Amino acid sequence: MIRHALLAATTLGLLLAAAADARSHPAGRRGVATMVARVLPAVVSITTRQIERDQFDQSVVTPGLGSGIIVDRRGYILTNDHVIQGVEQIKVALADERTFRATLVGRDPFTDLAMLKIEGANLPVAPLGDSGRLTIGETVVAIGNPLWIEGGATVTAGVVSGLGRSTEQEGLPVLHNLIQTDAAINPGNSGGPLVDLAGRVVGINTAVIASAHGIGFAIPINSARPVIKELIARGRIARISLGLFAVSLTPQLAYVYDLPVDRGALIRRIEPGGPADLAGLEAGDVVTAIDDLPVRNLHQLHDGMARREVGETVALRVWRASQTLTLTAALEEYR
Numbered sequence: 001m002i003r004h005a006l007l008a009a010t011t012l013g014l015l016l017a018a019a020a021d022a023r024s025h026p027a028g029r030r031g032v033a034t035m036v037a038r039v040l041p042a043v044v045s046i047t048t049r050q051i052e053r054d055q056f057d058q059s060v061v062t063p064g065l066g067s068g069i070i071v072d073r074r075g076y077i078l079t080n081d082h083v084i085q086g087v088e089q090i091k092v093a094l095a096d097e098r099t100f101r102a103t104l105v106g107r108d109p110f111t112d113l114a115m116l117k118i119e120g121a122n123l124p125v126a127p128l129g130d131s132g133r134l135t136i137g138e139t140v141v142a143i144g145n146p147l148w149i150e151g152g153a154t155v156t157a158g159v160v161s162g163l164g165r166s167t168e169q170e171g172l173p174v175l176h177n178l179i180q181t182d183a184a185i186n187p188g189n190s191g192g193p194l195v196d197l198a199g200r201v202v203g204i205n206t207a208v209i210a211s212a213h214g215i216g217f218a219i220p221i222n223s224a225r226p227v228i229k230e231l232i233a234r235g236r237i238a239r240i241s242l243g244l245f246a247v248s249l250t251p252q253l254a255y256v257y258d259l260p261v262d263r264g265a266l267i268r269r270i271e272p273g274g275p276a277d278l279a280g281l282e283a284g285d286v287v288t289a290i291d292d293l294p295v296r297n298l299h300q301l302h303d304g305m306a307r308r309e310v311g312e313t314v315a316l317r318v319w320r321a322s323q324t325l326t327l328t329a330a331l332e333e334y335r
Contacts, residue, residue, distance in 0.1 A: 036141060036155055038199030041095050042070040042126035043153050043192060045145040046079055046102070046116075048087035067144035067153070067192030068092070068116065069126040069201060075100075076232055077116040078224065079191030080206050081107045084114050092118050095152060106235035108227050110334055111219060112175060112206050115231035126193060129200025131220035134160050134179065142183040142205055142216070144192030153192070158183030158214075166248065166299055167207055167217060174245075176299045178217040179203045185216035194218040239334035240305040242281075243274020248297035249286055261319050263296040264288040279329035281318065288324075289317035305331060 048064035066083030070076070077092060084090060090102040100118035107114040134140075138160045143153050162180035181194060185205050194203035203218030230237045246265040247253075254262035264286040270277050281287075287295050290304035291314050308314060310333045318325045 032141065032157065032197070035195060035197055035199035036143065039069075039126050039193060039195050039201060040143065040153060040155075041124035043095060043143050044068045044070065044077060045093040045153070046077075046083055046191065047091045047093070048084060049089040050087045065145065065188040066190045067188065067205070069191075069193050069204075070123055071126060071128070071228055072232065073123050073125055075118040075120055075123055076105065076228075077102065077118065078204065078228060079114055079116060080204065081109050081112045081114040082206075083191050084116070085109075090116060092116065094124075106231040106237075108231065108237045108239070110237070110239040111223065111227055113204065113219065113224055113227045113231070115228070115235075127200045128221050128225070129196055129198065129202045131179065131202045131222045134163065134196070134202055134220075136160050136163060139197055140179075140181055140183055140202065141195045141197075142181065142185055142189060142192065142218075143195060144185070144189030144205060146186035146188035149188075154189075156184040161215070165217060166297075174298065174302075175206065175217070175219065176302065177220060177223060178206070179220055181216050181218060182214035183216065184214075185218075238310060240308055240310060240331045241274070241334035242276045242305065242329055242331065243271035244276040244281065245269040246287070246298055246301065248299070259286065259319075260322070261286055261288065264319065265295055265298045265301040275329045275332050279316070279327045281316070281327060281329070282320065284320070286319040287316050288319055291315050292317075 046066040046068050050062040052060050054060045066079055068077040068079035071078045092102045093099045100120055102116040102118050105115040105117050140160055142156050145153055158181050161182050165178040165180045166176045189205045192205045193201040194205055196202045202221050204224055205218045207217045244267050246267045249264045249266040251262040267283055267285045270281060270283055287301055289295055293304050295301045308331055310331060313328050313330050316327050316329060318327055
């Protein structure tokens with residue numbers, strides 16, 4: 001009985017201490033509320049309209065929803081490329097209920113980022129942080145406008161679950177060096193900020209795996225900074241492409257497909273008439289080197305191409321059907 005009483009008293013003491021700590025610690029409720037208040041005015045809701053023709057030649061309007069952040073007082077808004085891809089009309093709503101028609105400044109499909117612009121006065125700007133200082137387990141908050149819910153932005157909290165992640169699933173942009181978080185990210189959150197406890201944007205929410213629970217991804221703000229600068233200045237970024245879709249070959253995939261190599265970039269699909277097609281590459285090939293630089297995954301293949309210019313040729317070492325080939329491809333601009 002005494003032991004039970006002592007245990008109960010100890011438990012009560014720990015709970016009271018934890019409650020006091022939550023009230024005083026900057027990561028407590030007040031700290032999170034203060035942090036959200038700092039960035040929320042610069043988070044925007046993006047509504048899009050895409051007009052297509054149906055089989056009876058009638059106009060069909062497809063609405064879309066996303067989020068974005070104001071990164072410049074002149075009205076420049078950063079969002080995801082997939083939010084505005086192919087749309088014809090874009091409307092932006094601010095937290096103070098002002099609405100604007102937005103124009104597209106530029107896109108970078110390679111990083112899934114795009115820049116919009118609105119004309120307005122006294123526009124708030126989101127403070128940008130340093131994603132290079134993030135640590136696994138650190139608390140972060142996702143802000144966005146999911147699922148057509150009215151009443152303003154939605155805030156969800158979580159932690160940094162992983163760093164340096166890649167997405168290579170069909171239907172998602174192929175992205176590298178992502179922040180993984182368990183903060184809830186739903187359709188409509190795309191383009192919204194991932195924020196640290198100092199109220200600084202450390203990532204741009206971009207993707208969620210529908211079949212998984214609590215796995216979302218954000219583009220690090222350090223990766224987005226040069227894209228922001230280039231899109232505002234020039235409206236475009238020249239990227240290199242081989243005209244193929246590939247995934248990282250891992251020992252697990254090699255076992256499933258009974259392959260004798262277990263590292264490289266496994267080609268899933270070739271674009272007809274693209275550089276890879278003209279070079280003779282085929283679906284099922286495994287790229288293991290580019291100009292004698294080893295390729296152990298898709299990220300290294302993309303990194304090797306990023307060092308080249310449009311029109312340059314590269315030598316690709318490829319494994320195919322128990323033999324090693326060297327094929328030459330001329331790089332073209334990513335579109």
